[in-house]
Amino acid sequence: VSDLLAIGDFARATHLSVKTLRHYHDLGLLVPASVDVRSGYRRYSTEQIPVGHVVRRFRDLDMPLEQIRAVLDARDLPSRNRLIAEHLARLEDALNRTHSAVASLRDILQGPPPAAAIRHRSEPALQTVAISETVEAADLSPWFQGALDELHATLAAQDEAAVGPAGAVVDDAFFTDEHGAISVYLPTARRVRAVGRAVALTLPPVELAVIVHEGSHVDIDRSYGALAAHVAHGALSVGGPLRERYLVGGRETTVAADWRTEIGWPVFRVGAPRPT
Amino acid sequence: VSDLLAIGDFARATHLSVKTLRHYHDLGLLVPASVDVRSGYRRYSTEQIPVGHVVRRFRDLDMPLEQIRAVLDARDLPSRNRLIAEHLARLEDALNRTHSAVASLRDILQGPPPAAAIRHRSEPALQTVAISETVEAADLSPWFQGALDELHATLAAQDEAAVGPAGAVVDDAFFTDEHGAISVYLPTARRVRAVGRAVALTLPPVELAVIVHEGSHVDIDRSYGALAAHVAHGALSVGGPLRERYLVGGRETTVAADWRTEIGWPVFRVGAPRPT
DNA sequence: TTGCTCCTCACGTCACGTGAGGTGGC
DNA sequence: TTGCTCCTCACGTCACGTGAGGTGGC
Numbered sequence: 113v114s115d116l117l118a119i120g121d122f123a124r125a126t127h128l129s130v131k132t133l134r135h136y137h138d139l140g141l142l143v144p145a146s147v148d149v150r151s152g153y154r155r156y157s158t159e160q161i162p163v164g165h166v167v168r169r170f171r172d173l174d175m176p177l178e179q180i181r182a183v184l185d186a187r188d189l190p191s192r193n194r195l196i197a198e199h200l201a202r203l204e205d206a207l208n209r210t211h212s213a214v215a216s217l218r219d220i221l222q223g224p225p226p227a228a229a230i231r232h233r234s235e236p237a238l239q240t241v242a243i244s245e246t247v248e249a250a251d252l253s254p255w256f257q258g259a260l261d262e263l264h265a266t267l268a269a270q271d272e273a274a275v276g277p278a279g280a281v282v283d284d285a286f287f288t289d290e291h292g293a294i295s296v297y298l299p300t301a302r303r304v305r306a307v308g309r310a311v312a313l314t315l316p317p318v319e320l321a322v323i324v325h326e327g328s329h330v331d332i333d334r335s336y337g338a339l340a341a342h343v344a345h346g347a348l349s350v351g352g353p354l355r356e357r358y359l360v361g362g363r364e365t366t367v368a369a370d371w372r373t374e375i376g377w378p379v380f381r382v383g384a385p386r387p388t
Numbered sequence: 389v390s391d392l393l394a395i396g397d398f399a400r401a402t403h404l405s406v407k408t409l410r411h412y413h414d415l416g417l418l419v420p421a422s423v424d425v426r427s428g429y430r431r432y433s434t435e436q437i438p439v440g441h442v443v444r445r446f447r448d449l450d451m452p453l454e455q456i457r458a459v460l461d462a463r464d465l466p467s468r469n470r471l472i473a474e475h476l477a478r479l480e481d482a483l484n485r486t487h488s489a490v491a492s493l494r495d496i497l498q499g500p501p502p503a504a505a506i507r508h509r510s511e512p513a514l515q516t517v518a519i520s521e522t523v524e525a526a527d528l529s530p531w532f533q534g535a536l537d538e539l540h541a542t543l544a545a546q547d548e549a550a551v552g553p554a555g556a557v558v559d560d561a562f563f564t565d566e567h568g569a570i571s572v573y574l575p576t577a578r579r580v581r582a583v584g585r586a587v588a589l590t591l592p593p594v595e596l597a598v599i600v601h602e603g604s605h606v607d608i609d610r611s612y613g614a615l616a617a618h619v620a621h622g623a624l625s626v627g628g629p630l631r632e633r634y635l636v637g638g639r640e641t642t643v644a645a646d647w648r649t650e651i652g653w654p655v656f657r658v659g660a661p662r663p664t
Numbered sequence: 665t666t667g668c669t670c671c672t673c674a675c676g677t678c679a680c681g682t683g684a685g686g687t688g689g690c
Numbered sequence: 691t692t693g694c695t696c697c698t699c700a701c702g703t704c705a706c707g708t709g710a711g712g713t714g715g716c
Contacts (some may be wrong), residue, residue: 117620120669123564124630125616127609130564130670135706151714152671158617165496171394172489177705196497202491207483214476221472288399288695290681331511332487333403333441336445340401341434344393349692354400377400396695406696411680427688428697453679566707627668662670 116145116155126164133164141181142167147346174206175199212330225334228323230342235318235355240279240297241266241304242313249290256280259296260307260363266310267298274298279357281315287354320376321348328368332375339377342345352378391429392421402440409440417457418443449474450482488606499609504599506618508655511594511631516555516573517542517580518589525566532556535572535585536639543574543588550574555633556592564631596631596652597624604644608651615653628654 123130136142137154142164145157156164163184170180179199186192234286243259260278267273276299285292295313303312321343325335343349365371399406408610412418413430417438418432418439432440439460445449446456455475480616536554543549552575561568571589579588597619601611619625 115617115620116618118669120560120564121616121620121625124560125609125613127563127612129566131566131707131709132705134671139705153714155672158620161613161617162496164499165613166493167611169489169493169496173486173493203486203490204543207477207486210449210483213445214479217442217445217449217472220438220445259644284396284400287403290395290405290407326710333401333444336403337401337437337441340393340397341391341437343392344397344434349397354706394695405681407681408679410697415679424688429688430696447679 115158117158119144119154119156122154122156122160122164125161126168128164128168136167136177139177139181141177141184150223160184169200173199173203202318204297204365209330212328216304216330219331220334225338226326228326228335228338230321230339231251232321233320233322234381235315235320235376236299237317238299238315239301239303240299240315240369241310242295242297243309243311244293244295244313244377245309246291247286247294249286252294256296257362260298263296263298264363266303266307267300269307270304272300272302272304275301277357278357278361278363279355282354282356284351284353318352318355318376318378319350319381321379322374322376324359325371325373325375327371329373335373335375343377343379346379348379350378354378393434393529395420395430395432398430398432398436398440401437402442402444404444412443412453415453415457415461417453446475449475449479485606488604492606495607496610501614502595502602504602504611504614506597506599506615509596509598509652510657511591511652513593514573514575514591515577516575516578516589516591516607517586518571519585520569520571520574520587520589521585522567523570525562528570532570532572533638536574538584539572539574539586540639542583542664543576543580545583546580548576548578548580551577553633553635554637554639555631558630558632560627560629569629594628594631594654595626595657597655598650598652600635601649602653603647605647605649608649610650611651617649619653619655622655624655626654626656630654 116126119130119133120337122128123133126133128136133142133154137144144154145160148155160305167180167184170183171177175183179195183192183195186195206336241263243263245255245259263278264274278296278298280297281295283292283294286294297313297315300312304310306312321339323335323339323342325332355374355378356374357374357376359372359374360373361373362368393401395406395409398404399409402409404412409418409430413420416438416504421433421436422431423429424431443456443460446459447453451459455471459471461615516635517539521531521535523531539554539578554572554574556573557571559568559570562570573589574579574590576588580586582588597615599611599615599618601608631650631654633650633652635650637647637649638644
């Protein structure tokens, strides 16, 4: 009995608030060593103090409670360490994005965006090998990497090579709802066999207003904005998914400042009769 | 009309989701240039696109919506820049705390805490000059700095000097409820005149179990835990606020690893008859 | 016995997302 | 006219915090 702490003392011992401790009990994340059946009083053992400290540090690192539970429940050390390492990797990603966002904010507050040229182009039908899935905006980057790697591997296995830069067809819902269908593709000379997620896909012809975005994708919304303003100004809007082409991307250089991304926004064909 | 965008096109232009845009409209943060009275359809002007980009970047930096509104509404450039600089400073603080938390997590997972000695001491009454306020746990650090600076300035103005290290008396509620009364004090030879927030305060005598925490305060919960386990083991618990003394702190060295903080936990007097 | 600690329960907060059910615009 | 876009409204989510109203322990 002498080694049990009331919730208030346990709060002082761990620097977790009483409300937080009750919340963790409700969720089964940090269950008191004993609970008085008559009064409902929670009693924590001194052995639980280091557990509280660990939980607090994971929360300081924004780890979701469900994931903390997974770490605490991990059977063996390797799987526990894997979960932690994965979270630290996500955290580092977040820190990098924060640094980029600060730089990008300074940029945007300094002045108007660099006025990139917008041109119109008739895109013919295109033979490709593609992976199509519904993706959350938050998960885009790792999904995209994996898909593109798989496409290159698929071509290599069939002794084929891409006959142009990689690209993507992005459903409207991806922007308006934060998740939607995306196809990542590599253009091919021939129709390739389907392997794994990769399937042959022929992109339909389309009329596009295109802009080339220079640099990292943290800023890519500015090029989308320029394109949207252009299309709105000309009243050229027509439905259909957006296109992206990665003229220079992560496979060519790790220097994000050197990336070149073409964005294509579907429009009416200029000078042609509008569809009735 | 040709320069107005439907909400879906504005979402594509800014990479803010439609749900998010409607939310910002409800809050008055980003109000459409026009709203159709019959249908409720929102129309955004192309001039609003850069505003959307700015809002998105502030959100990427975790700026609360109310604060973003304050930035957008700022009348002059200096006050706008001040709000932004303040947020960036907070952000940098958060990044530093994240780095510390990662290091501290590695520490705690490596092994048991360094077993610091716990001793008992009778603390006599102490004449001090102090600032007492109710503080949120999240605001502790800047509040503490400001209060301590003010105390030193108060003494200097009266040609006095502290006769011992700075300390604090911390109400239990500060730990259990995340906010509570704190007094920061400097011990004085004489009773000083009250100036500003600083008033003369005589601390009552108290029996303490004390531990000395070595290093930065990100880890201080571990020393609190060791102390709590000791007190629980001896069944020595008695009410009353905690004491801290800053033997070596931020005024002595900016190398946080060299800090030494004494934590005092009120206990029964060992070997003395318990109060009846 | 007093006063503090502890209890539950319902609701609030922040920044949206989900989903139902329905209407408008090209 | 069809089908897509857009609308509102109510509720859900995450990790707690607030506050009411009440009981238990030293």
